[in-house]
Amino acid sequence: MPRLNWQKSSFSGGPESNCLYVAAESDGTIHLRESDAPDEILTTAPAQLTALLDHIKRRRSRRAGAATA
Secondary structure, eight states: OOOOOOEEOTTOOOTTOOOEEEEEOTTSOEEEEETTEEEEEEEEOHHHHHHHHHHHHHHHHHHHHHHHO
16 A cells, blocks of 8 residues: 555544544545544545445434434
């Protein structure tokens, strides 16, 4: 694996200081890691990450709607 340029997510740095770092390779492969476990790296492709994030957003939206009903 080539040397990665890790960038801290703009959504990181909450009260527990848990940070998510993201790096991308030239072929589009995306790598994710947490600050408390930097040796554990999740590797994915843009389409799969987009599908995961869309799923999470839909579930959050449904839960928020159920809480207000």
